[in-house]
Amino acid sequence: MNTKDNACKRETRRRIREALAAELGLQGSLDRVTVTALCQRAGINRSTFYASYHDVFDLAEQTCAEISQGMSGLFRGDEASGPNHLEILRHIYDNQEAFRLGFKLGIGDGPILRWDIYEEASRPADAAHEPMAIERHHAEFFRAGFNAIVRMWxxxxxxxxxxxxxxxILGMVR
Structure with a gap:
């Protein structure tokens, strides 16, 4: 495996994602972002972009899939404690550009905690019941607050x- 090429490819992907986040800020929506503008902003040529992505929508889709894939394993805590939020934060820190882009793309309210993942991860394996309303409200309140803190961070x-x-976060829930 050629680690130099891998490092270059990772750096190029990071620059493309940063360019997309900047262009989304300027253009307001994904359908107004052009490959030409992304390439100019990222300092790459179009063939480099097309070597990894079909178009800007493919870039967005791959970014969303990468976020979901990376997060899914982190939501598997033990039954008593649920997801390990510190590990989630470490993962976000290590993948900042992808998560910044995820928020700009508007993945739900944010790519971090989605109700369906949080609900499933927080429920004991043998529980087949629907969560009580108070549990749903508490989880939604926590999810929205967690996403807001991560977005600010x-x-x-x-x-x-x-x-x-x-x-x-711990100080806010104590």
Whole structure:
């Protein structure tokens, strides 16, 4: 495996994602973003872009799939504690550009905690019942707050460590 090529490819993908996030901010929607504008902003040629993506929608779709794939395993905590939120924060920190783009693409309210994943991960394996209304409301409140904190953290460039953000979140739920 050629690690230099892999590092270059990762760097190119990062620059393309950053370019897409910037263009989304300027254009307002994905259908107004052009491959030409992305390539100019990322400092690459069109053939480099097309080597990885069919179009801007494919870029967005691959980014969303990567976020979902990376997050799905992190929601499998043990039955007593549920998801490991510190590990989720570490994953976000390690993949900042993908998550910034995920928020800009409007994946739900954000790509971090979705109700269906949170509900499934928080329910004991043998529980077949629907969660009570209070559980659903609590989970939705927590999910929205978690997403808001993560969005702010990402927008500020993740200046705090994942552990510091985790302490902020713990302080709010105590």
């Amino acid at each position: 990402l927008e500020a460039g993740c200046q705090e460590t994942p552990e510091e953000i985790y302490e902020v």
